[in-house]
Amino acid sequence: MRVLVVGGGPTGLTLGIELARRGVGVRVVDKATAYFDGSRGDSLQPRTLEVFDDLGVLDAVRAAGAPPAPLRVHLGGRFVGEHWMAELREPRPGVPCPNPWVLGQSQTEGILRARLREFGVRVELDTALTGLEQDADGVTARLATGEAARFDYLVGADGGASSVRKAIGVAFPGTTDETFRALVGDVTAPDLDLTSGHWFAAEDHPVAGVALTPLPGTGQFQFISPLVEGDDASLETMQAALDRFSAGVRLTGHGWSTVWRPNVRLAERYRVGRVFLAGDAAHVHPPTGGQGLNTGVQDAYNLGWKLAAETALDSYETERRAVAARVLGLSTDLLDKYVEGSADAHKRGEEGYGLDITYRAPDATGVLVTGDRAPDAPLLDADGKHVRLFDLFRGPHFTRLVFGAPAPEEEHAYAVLRPGEEPSREISDGGRRGRGRYVVDAEGHAFAGYAAKPGDTFLVRPDGYLA
Numbered sequence: 136m137r138v139l140v141v142g143g144g145p146t147g148l149t150l151g152i153e154l155a156r157r158g159v160g161v162r163v164v165d166k167a168t169a170y171f172d173g174s175r176g177d178s179l180q181p182r183t184l185e186v187f188d189d190l191g192v193l194d195a196v197r198a199a200g201a202p203p204a205p206l207r208v209h210l211g212g213r214f215v216g217e218h219w220m221a222e223l224r225e226p227r228p229g230v231p232c233p234n235p236w237v238l239g240q241s242q243t244e245g246i247l248r249a250r251l252r253e254f255g256v257r258v259e260l261d262t263a264l265t266g267l268e269q270d271a272d273g274v275t276a277r278l279a280t281g282e283a284a285r286f287d288y289l290v291g292a293d294g295g296a297s298s299v300r301k302a303i304g305v306a307f308p309g310t311t312d313e314t315f316r317a318l319v320g321d322v323t324a325p326d327l328d329l330t331s332g333h334w335f336a337a338e339d340h341p342v343a344g345v346a347l348t349p350l351p352g353t354g355q356f357q358f359i360s361p362l363v364e365g366d367d368a369s370l371e372t373m374q375a376a377l378d379r380f381s382a383g384v385r386l387t388g389h390g391w392s393t394v395w396r397p398n399v400r401l402a403e404r405y406r407v408g409r410v411f412l413a414g415d416a417a418h419v420h421p422p423t424g425g426q427g428l429n430t431g432v433q434d435a436y437n438l439g440w441k442l443a444a445e446t447a448l449d450s451y452e453t454e455r456r457a458v459a460a461r462v463l464g465l466s467t468d469l470l471d472k473y474v475e476g477s478a479d480a481h482k483r484g485e486e487g488y489g490l491d492i493t494y495r496a497p498d499a500t501g502v503l504v505t506g507d508r509a510p511d512a513p514l515l516d517a518d519g520k521h522v523r524l525f526d527l528f529r530g531p532h533f534t535r536l537v538f539g540a541p542a543p544e545e546e547h548a549y550a551v552l553r554p555g556e557e558p559s560r561e562i563s564d565g566g567r568r569g570r571g572r573y574v575v576d577a578e579g580h581a582f583a584g585y586a587a588k589p590g591d592t593f594l595v596r597p598d599g600y601l602a
C-alpha cells in the first residue's frame with residue numbers, strides 16, 4: 136500500500152511513523168524549504184506522552200524537555216510570589232505520565248523526524264501538493280516538483296490553511312476574532328532565571344500581562360502578550376510590552392515570532408473517499424489550553440493503524456471529530472477568560488490532559504467499556520521481572536488481556552493472574568513457549584484499574600483504547 140502524507144508538522148510526522156513501522160510505503164512531503172524553527176506548541180499533554188512512549192520517542196522527549204516551571208509573578212516591577220499553572224501530580228499505577236512536559240515544537244518535530252528516518256523515510260522539503268484527483272481505486276497527487284504520483288490514500292496534515300481540505304471541498308466553519316491579537320515569540324532575556332517562568336503585569340490589573348516561559352535546551356523563553364496596537368512581531372514591540380509593566384527586563388534577541396488571532400474552526404468532514412484530514416487541517420484552536428499539537432498527534436495515532444490495516448476507516452472521523460469539538464470548547468473557554476483578564480485563564484485542571492478521552496458510544500455504561508483508554512498497571516512477568524501493561528501494549532499490535540484465566544494461543548495475549556494464583560497447565564505451557572504469556576498483578580492495580588472479574592477479557596487496540 137502507498138500513502139501520501141501532505142505536511143511534515145507534528146501530525147504528519149506521527150502518521151508517517153505509524154505507517155512506516157507497519158511496513159506501509161509512505162511519503163511525507165512538505166512545501167516548506169526548511170524545517171520549522173520555533174516553539175509554538177511547547178506543552179505536551181500526558182496522553183501525548185503515552186503516544187510518544189508507544190512510538191519509541193518518549194525517552195528522547197524527556198531528555199530534551201523539562202517539567203512545567205512555576206511562574207514568578209511581578210506586579211508593577213515588584214516580585215509578589217510564585218504561581219503554578221497546574222498542580223504537579225505523582226505518577227499513579229494507571230497513569231505513568233500525570234503531568235504535561237515542556238518542549239519547543241521544533242525540537243519535538245526534530246525527534247519525530249529522527250524516528251521516521253529510522254524507518255527509512257525522510258520528509259521531502261520544497262515539495263508542495265498542488266492538486267489531487269481521486270477515483271475508486273486511488274488518488275493522484277500533483278506535486279510542485281512536476282511529479283504526478285499515484286497513492287492508495289492521501290492524508291492532509293497540511294495545517295490550518297490546508298490545500299488538501301480545499302481540494303476535496305470540505306467546509307471549515309468557525310470564527311476568527313479580529314478584535315483580539317497576541318504577540319508570541321522566542322526571545323533571549325539574559326537577566327531572567329531560566330529555571331522558572333515570569334509574569335509581568337500592572338499592580339491594579341494583575342491578570343493581564345506578559346508571560347515569559349522557559350524553553351528547555353534553548354536558553355530562550357516563549358514570550359506571550361496581548362498586542363495593544365500595530366501588527367508587528369518585532370523585538371522592539373516585545374520590549375515595549377515588557378517596559379509598560381516596569382519589568383526592567385532586557386530582551387537581547389529573538390527567533391520565531393508571530394501575531395495570532397483567535398481562530399476556532401472544525402472541518403465538516405474528516406474523510407472524502409480516499410482522502411483524510413488530520414491535525415490543524417481538520418481543526419484549529421486558540422493556543423490557550425495548549426491543545427493543537429496534542430490533538431493532531433492523537434488524530435494521527437488514531438488514523439495510522441486503521442489506514443495501515445484498511446479497517447474501521449469511517450470510525451476515524453466519528454471518534455476524532457467529537458474529540459476536536461470538545462477540545463475546541465475547552466480552549467475557547469480559556470481564551471475568553473484570557474481576553475477578559477480572568478485569573479482562571481491561568482489555571483489548569485486535568486481536563487486538557489487527554490487522559491479522559493474516550494471513544495465509547497454515548498449511551499455506554501460501566502466502569503471500563505469499549506472505547507475507553509486502557510489504563511497502565513505495574514505487573515510481574517513470567518520471569519518475575521517488573522513489567523507494565525504499557526510495555527505489553529507498545530508496538531503496532533492489538534493486545535488481549537484475560538483476567539484470572541488462561542489466555543488464547545495468540546502472540547499478544549496475556550493471562551493476568553493474582554499473586555499466588557496457580558497458572559493453569561495451559562498457562563504454564565504458554566509461559567514456557569511464549570515467555571510472558573501470563574503476568575502477575577502483584578499489587579492488584581490491573582484488576583482494580585479494569586474493574587475486572589475472573590474470566591473478563593479486554594482487547595486493547597494498537598492506539599491503547601478498548602476494542
Ligand SMILES: Cc1cc2nc3c(=O)[nH]c(=O)nc-3n(C[C@H](O)[C@H](O)[C@H](O)COP(=O)(O)OP(=O)(O)OC[C@H]3O[C@@H](n4cnc5c(N)ncnc54)[C@H](O)[C@@H]3O)c2cc1C
Pocket residue numbers: 141142143144145146147164165166167171175176177178179240262263264265292293294295297298299319393395413414415416422424425426427428429430431
Ligand atoms: C503561538 C502558538 C502557540 C501554540 N501552543 C500550543 C501548545 O502549547 N500546545 C499545543 O498542543 N499546540 C499549540 N499550538 C498549536 C500547534 O502549533 C499546532 O496545532 C500544530 O503545529 C499543528 O500541527 P500540524 O502538523 O497539524 O500542522 P502544522 O504544524 O501547521 O504543519 C503543517 C505542515 O504542512 C505544510 N504544508 C502546508 N501546505 C502544504 C502543501 N500544499 N503541500 C505540502 N506541505 C504543505 C507546512 O509547511 C507545515 O510544515 C500553538 C500554536 C501557536 C501559533
